[in-house]
Amino acid sequence: MSESFRTPAPAGAAPQPGPRADAPLFDRVAFIGIGLIGSSLARAVAHHNLARSTVCTAKDPEHLEVAHGLKLTTDTAPTIAEAVRDADLVVVCVPVGAYAEVAEQLKGNLKPGVILSDVGSTKTSTVRDLAPILPEGAHLVPGHPIAGTEHSGPAAGFAELFIDRWCILTPPPGTDPAAVEKVAALWRAIGSWIEVMEPEHHDKVLGITSHLPHLIAYTIVGTATDLEEDLKQEVIKFSASGFRDFTRIAASDPVMWRDVFLNNREAVLEIMQRFTEDLTALQRAIRRGEAETLEALFTRTRAIRRAIIDAKQA
Numbered sequence: 001m002s003e004s005f006r007t008p009a010p011a012g013a014a015p016q017p018g019p020r021a022d023a024p025l026f027d028r029v030a031f032i033g034i035g036l037i038g039s040s041l042a043r044a045v046a047h048h049n050l051a052r053s054t055v056c057t058a059k060d061p062e063h064l065e066v067a068h069g070l071k072l073t074t075d076t077a078p079t080i081a082e083a084v085r086d087a088d089l090v091v092v093c094v095p096v097g098a099y100a101e102v103a104e105q106l107k108g109n110l111k112p113g114v115i116l117s118d119v120g121s122t123k124t125s126t127v128r129d130l131a132p133i134l135p136e137g138a139h140l141v142p143g144h145p146i147a148g149t150e151h152s153g154p155a156a157g158f159a160e161l162f163i164d165r166w167c168i169l170t171p172p173p174g175t176d177p178a179a180v181e182k183v184a185a186l187w188r189a190i191g192s193w194i195e196v197m198e199p200e201h202h203d204k205v206l207g208i209t210s211h212l213p214h215l216i217a218y219t220i221v222g223t224a225t226d227l228e229e230d231l232k233q234e235v236i237k238f239s240a241s242g243f244r245d246f247t248r249i250a251a252s253d254p255v256m257w258r259d260v261f262l263n264n265r266e267a268v269l270e271i272m273q274r275f276t277e278d279l280t281a282l283q284r285a286i287r288r289g290e291a292e293t294l295e296a297l298f299t300r301t302r303a304i305r306r307a308i309i310d311a312k313q314a
């Protein structure tokens with residue numbers, strides 16, 4: 001299935017969001033959670049005319065107030081049951097640790113034929129939590145936009161967040177291809193590239209590219225803040241771009257990231273094990289003064305950075 005939905009980035013073409021759609025793709029889209037990602041998606045859906053109406057609900061009452069004030073959706077609803085009642089697309093946009101609780105409230109309230117999707121950072125847990133409550137004739141098309149910032153909440157969102165970014169879809173085997181295509185069409189319309197993969201594979205890949213880097217940033221900044229007070233002040237005063245980049249990542253939402261690590265435990269522990277071994281090898285090379293080992297590693301990693309930049313420019 002993966003190849004047919006894939007939108008390969010054409011060489012030389014800068015991905016652009018589609019124009020405002022002539023006819024909306026969906027009648028009513030419900031956003032469960034209206035923080036950074038939910039509100040960015042709501043803004044993009046409205047901007048591109050992808051739904052006749054939209055509705056959001058959220059656990060934080062002030063998020064609903066902000067959503068109402070900024071007119072992020074056509075309607076707001078006080079409960080999940082009310083939000084999803086007439087929706088033909090429901091997008092869960094809450095931290096992955098809240099999915100089981102959300103699933104309980106979705107149960108028995110989804111419209112026949114609904115497409116249930118999400119934006120969560122871990123996908124095996126999405127299928128585990130959402131698949132069991134799916135009514136007959138409904139479709140589960142989990143999604144993960146590989147786009148974000150260190151900010152949270154509805155005021156932090158923006159419609160352009162997903163432009164030129166991947167959105168990975170992880171539909172369970174046997175999912176109606178038409179439902180997958182409809183969700184893919186929505187993400188394409190707002191400027192994203194689509195890749196379809198197995199949830200377990202997604203969790204391994206993101207374990208390396210997203211979860212481990214966040215863990216490292218949290219550790220480095222944590223180590224710096226554990227220093228004695230005068231040294232800590234100097235770290236703040238003299239922090240140049242390297243440390244600053246880590247502090248941006250380490251400022252990411254604590255609840256979201258707590259849930260990511262607890263819901264991608266296996267893949268994260270495995271990659272941490274490999275990382276720890278590599279760090280130990282580096283420690284030994286430094287202690288022994290092995291200049292060649294250090295230079296060889298740093299040359300290899302520099303090439304990876306260049307390959308990423310070249311791939312973006314292709």
Ligand SMILES: NC(=O)c1ccc[n+]([C@@H]2O[C@H](COP(=O)([O-])OP(=O)(O)OC[C@H]3O[C@@H](n4cnc5c(N)ncnc54)[C@H](O)[C@@H]3O)[C@@H](O)[C@H]2O)c1
Pocket residue numbers: 032033034035036037038057058059060063093094095096098101102119120121122144145146147148149150151152153154253256260
């Ligand atoms: N922040 C990022 O960079 C990023 C990027 C890609 C994907 N994601 C994923 O997107 C999802 C949302 O992240 P975010 O950054 O938008 O978070 P956020 O903290 O900005 O917003 C979360 C929203 O969920 C609501 N919520 C929380 N628990 C709820 C519950 N039990 N019932 C109803 N609403 C509930 C909150 O009220 C809030 O509106 C997460 O699963 C995260 O893993 C985040």
Ligand SMILES: O=C(O)C(=O)C[C@]1(C(=O)O)C=C[C@@H](O)C=C1
Pocket residue numbers: 120121145146147148149150209210211249
């Ligand atoms: O740019 C950032 O701030 C991000 O951390 C975005 C990022 C990432 O690691 O790339 C973070 C978590 C998501 O699940 C997807 C994207």
